[in-house]
Amino acid sequence: MTFQGNRGKGGTGGGLGVAGFAPDCLIFDVDGVLIDSSASYQETIRMAVEGEWGAASLIVDAPGYSPALNTVFKRHGGFNDDDHIAWGLLNIAASRDPGTGRLSECIPDPGELAAIIRPCGAGSARRWLEENFAGRFSLGRVADRCMKIYRGSDGQPGAYAAEKPMFDAHWRDLPLPVYVFTGRESRDWELGKGILSWDDFPDERAVTSDSGMLKPSPEGLEFICRRFGHASPLFFGDTASDKMSYEAFGRGRFVAIGSVLGSWAPNFPCVRDALSNLIGWRG
Numbered sequence: 664m665t666f667q668g669n670r671g672k673g674g675t676g677g678g679l680g681v682a683g684f685a686p687d688c689l690i691f692d693v694d695g696v697l698i699d700s701s702a703s704y705q706e707t708i709r710m711a712v713e714g715e716w717g718a719a720s721l722i723v724d725a726p727g728y729s730p731a732l733n734t735v736f737k738r739h740g741g742f743n744d745d746d747h748i749a750w751g752l753l754n755i756a757a758s759r760d761p762g763t764g765r766l767s768e769c770i771p772d773p774g775e776l777a778a779i780i781r782p783c784g785a786g787s788a789r790r791w792l793e794e795n796f797a798g799r800f801s802l803g804r805v806a807d808r809c810m811k812i813y814r815g816s817d818g819q820p821g822a823y824a825a826e827k828p829m830f831d832a833h834w835r836d837l838p839l840p841v842y843v844f845t846g847r848e849s850r851d852w853e854l855g856k857g858i859l860s861w862d863d864f865p866d867e868r869a870v871t872s873d874s875g876m877l878k879p880s881p882e883g884l885e886f887i888c889r890r891f892g893h894a895s896p897l898f899f900g901d902t903a904s905d906k907m908s909y910e911a912f913g914r915g916r917f918v919a920i921g922s923v924l925g926s927w928a929p930n931f932p933c934v935r936d937a938l939s940n941l942i943g944w945r946g
């Protein structure tokens with residue numbers, strides 16, 4: 664198997680420069696790579712922010728989240744979990760309350776948010792939020808609300824039902840061993856397996872957040888390669904935290920999927936295009 668470089672559409676050249684690189688396995692992030700969860704993820708955060716803001720007897724007169732705010736968090740690298748983002752955003756907004764309690768006057772716009780979180784280190788976002796913005800809203804309560812919104816409760820369907828597969832092949836049909844390194848809890852990866860029709864994907868091949876191995880740490884990549892004897896993975900991710908995990912790991916190659924990491928090469932709109940261009944797979 665020869666790594667072909669990024670000659671085709673979507674590849675912009677330059678950053679890879681590794682014609683002849685031979686990957687020995689494929690490691691996939693899930694959300695934004697294998698599954699389009701943009702609707703469910705952002706909707707969960709929006710509903711959680713608005714729900715908690717209202718439950719605190721404050722005034723919900725603006726959306727609690729937006730695609731533009733999401734892009735700011737995803738380019739930072741330290742903010743991955745929906746509950747951490749909702750909780751952080753709630754406490755950031757509360758810290759800006761001029762006394763009216765109106766969400767529209769408290770929630771930062773994208774430029775303000777980028778400036779606020781710029782000093783936060785990518786590997787310590789939760790601690791940074793606790794040190795700088797903890798207060799009115801508790802993480803446990805926000806996390807519980809996010810979980811109910813995402814998974815569904817009281818007979819209501821969960822936000823996850825809006826998710827769609829971004830890749831239509833079965834993992835067994837790929838030409839190299841396949842692994843998953845995701846920020847999802849194992850229970851939510853189970854939902855994802857159903858969306859992908861990958862129900863038979865082995866548990867031991869997936870590193871989920873319950874393991875404690877969290878991006879942007881490289882531990883998940885190290886664990887997979889050590890346990891299964893690989894040295895040169897192709898790792899597919901869509902956000903800054905994925906790229907940082909790869910850079911800290913320092914082996915294999917990182918392939919960006921989607922628009923968040925638009926300046927990274929190689930970058931492809933979807934996994935199928937990436938596999939076709941990079942390893943000549945036409946499954």
Ligand SMILES: [Mg+2]
Nearest residue numbers: 692694695901
């Ligand atoms: Mg992702």
